[in-house]
Amino acid sequence: MRILSITAGAANMYCGSCLRDNALAAELIIRGHDVLLLPLYTPTLTDERNVSDGRVFYGGISVYLQQRVPLFRETPHFFDRLWDAPSVIRAEAGRAISVDPSELGALTISVLQGDHGYQRKELHKLIAWLRTQPAPDLVVLPNSLLIGLAAPLREALGRPVCCTLQGEDLFLAGLPRAQRDQALDLIRACVNDVDRFLPVSEYYVDFMVDYLAVPRNRLDVLPLGINLEGYPHNPVTPSSRPGPFTVGYFARVAPEKGLHLLADAYRRVREHLGVTGARLEVAGYLAPEHRSYLIEIERKLLEWGLGDEFTYRGALDRAQKIEFLGTLDVLSVPSTYPDPKGLSVLEAMACGVPVVQPRHGAFPEILERTGGGITFEPNRADRLADELAALYRDPDRTEQLRQQGAHGVRKYYDVSRMADRAIELFGQVVASARVSAVS
Known part of the structure; x- marks a missing residue:
């Protein structure tokens, strides 16, 4: 044609x-x-x-x-x-x-x-x-x-x-x-x-x-x-990778993508749910009009005593993206609106990273098909925190989600x-x- x-x-x-x-x-x-x-x-x-x-x-x-x-x-x-x-x-x-x-x-x-x-x-x-x-x-x-x-x-x-x-x-x-x-x-x-x-x-x-x-x-x-060229065939399991429990975000840094909800959930995980030795890693495009949004999130993390655990990596090219995703234990992009796509969720699962996503938009159908993550009530930082902490405490379940997601993306969402x-x-x-x- x-x-x-x-x-x-x-x-x-x-x-x-x-x-x-x-x-x-x-x-x-x-x-x-x-x-x-x-x-x-x-x-x-x-x-x-x-x-x-x-x-x-x-x-x-x-x-x-x-x-x-x-x-x-x-x-x-x-x-x-x-x-x-x-x-x-x-x-x-x-x-x-x-x-x-x-x-x-x-x-x-x-x-x-x-x-x-x-x-x-x-x-x-x-x-x-x-x-x-x-x-x-x-x-x-x-x-x-x-x-x-x-x-x-x-x-x-x-x-x-x-x-x-x-x-x-x-x-x-x-x-x-x-x-x-x-x-x-x-x-x-x-x-x-x-x-x-x-x-x-x-x-x-x-x-x-x-x-x-x-x-x-x-x-x-x-x-x-997604084009899976360059993605790992056998992603490294979190248990074999040194370092803290790493919560990640990969998307545009903008209010509708929900980074503020993830930051609040991270605070709850660290202060109330027994998660120790953790980090919050963020990457994605930041438009000039949203710089103040990121600055406010960074200010709150500092106020909560968690500023040293946060890093913003900026926009990433393909190799950097795959490397970044490979450092995460779990990814969440808790969008405040029903997202019909979820591209970054597919990319994370392709790298063997479980995802925790709001129960709206395309996320339920993607996760039902791939088995690579769990959903929570939208716009509820407390519910997101509960699911993040549950994965931290249950490495066997995390490993199951990791394997299912990597397989599911290759089966259902390959280009x-x-x-x-x-x-x-x-x-x-x-x-x-x-x-x-x-x-």
Whole structure:
């Protein structure tokens, strides 16, 4: 198959959706499919071989200028090349391109308006370039925030359109209410422009049926999968590794990911539940707007007399990530919202690390399938602390979870399984489109 897969860059951040889109495209390419992974907004940042195209459409600087300054909506294309070059976008990404939803409401709405939005010139540039390329068998959008492209691309290319669903409700929840409602109305108005929606978990099927008003028979789960190259085949057991009981966190450092809950649970574990000789190790991207959040957590840990037991490692590349996860006895990312993905949970279990996750979002189905962790009542630091302490006191159970998780990820969440399912679903969509065209 020839597949046009659009992916949305996230500036200088390792983005779970970008990692997933790239991993799937890379595996499909290995299998002989012709995949064009086309970035929008910014170049993508991945921690493995990046197979995305070198071009960037809807360049982050251009769409920002077109949103703010009417003059830039009419400038000639050759003029736009000054700031549409990937190198220029990359250089400015750290300070000029925000990914904070509270600052991007108007832009989100405008892009959803497609040919009627301020970025219509970007849409026309994208379509003009795609018409010079071999026609794909189908188009895959990365999320419903770009569903405004579905009808124009379908009309221009004459091909079916799929739309992945992988956590965009969190972004929409961060918009001011009026903008959120308008964005949702625009997305719902475009639902019939998409042939098939592909949520990444069973949880997200149930959620999106109501949230986007999509008929259930138009959604099929395309589960996450991770590239296991470089992950240990036989992870080291905690009992054979020297050092303290290490509780870990690997995710964006942001309130919705729940690091403050984990810090509180760690305090309870140390002060009241008999855990001695412990550490709290944290890694992941920290956006400028969340630095004060981390500083406050560090202040509380110092106040509790636990500051020397805490380390923030920053954002990690692939080798550093695997090494970091291998030092943990248990991982928890106690998100305050129902996360439909849980990529870091899969990565931890692949390294033989048991996980303790809130009982919402995709976590229950992931842990039921893999057997690599336990759940607790969401937003309850005391319940999280109880489960962490229970693992500390029961090394046999911890070892069982460790082995089950490592095996379960390889059985159910390897990138090859994701690619198998993608090929199956893409084939169905292409075949249905051909039947419709003939009839």
